[in-house]
Amino acid sequence: QVNLLQSGAALVKPGASVKLSCKASGYTFTDYYIHWVKQSHGKSLEWIGYINPNSGYTNYNEKFKSKATLTVDKSTNTAYMELSRLTSEDSATYYCTRRMGDYWGQGVMVTVSS
């Protein structure tokens, strides 16, 4: 069965970076785009961008272009999102999802605090 397993929660200091992972299983990794979505506490959802695991092509929400970097490792069927120059505004739960919704990772909470 399809599964997207995300890395564990992260506590990071302001100004630092963090790299989140999303390991796919149960399907051919290169057949479907992986999207990343942000959910601030108690709020709605924001689309960060997607990556084509086959080609590495990315498409970002302009709002997150200088914040997020999406990559994949086809050898391990894993997608990554690196968030840079973290501030309190980046504290949120981040999800990876296949095809903009048919399968979701369990989410990873990122807390930015000194």
Place this chain on the structure above:
Amino acid sequence: DVVLTQTPPTLSATIGQSVSISCRSSQSLLHSNGNTYLNWLLQRPGQPPQLLIYLVSRLESGVPNRFSGSGSGTDFTLKISGVEAEDLGVYYCVQSTHAPFTFGSGTKLEIK
């Protein structure tokens, strides 16, 4: 950016009641390829979202058929025909016709 306006923001229903949620888009979601990329998601408390409906009206595999979607262009509706206790949570519409893809603000369904 496309703005999706969901109404109502909260909904209180009894078991067995039928309810509808509206999602209105600030521009047409009809893609040049003829598809309309409007999905409905349910996020139960403490869980990631799950897909209920895709392409406006297609029921995702495994989703009960009491859920149905309809609409076109800019106006879309999710209907639950006979609410069950497990349906509580927040419902979101999401469009992926126009980048950046956007979500509605959510409708919280409470069970009376």
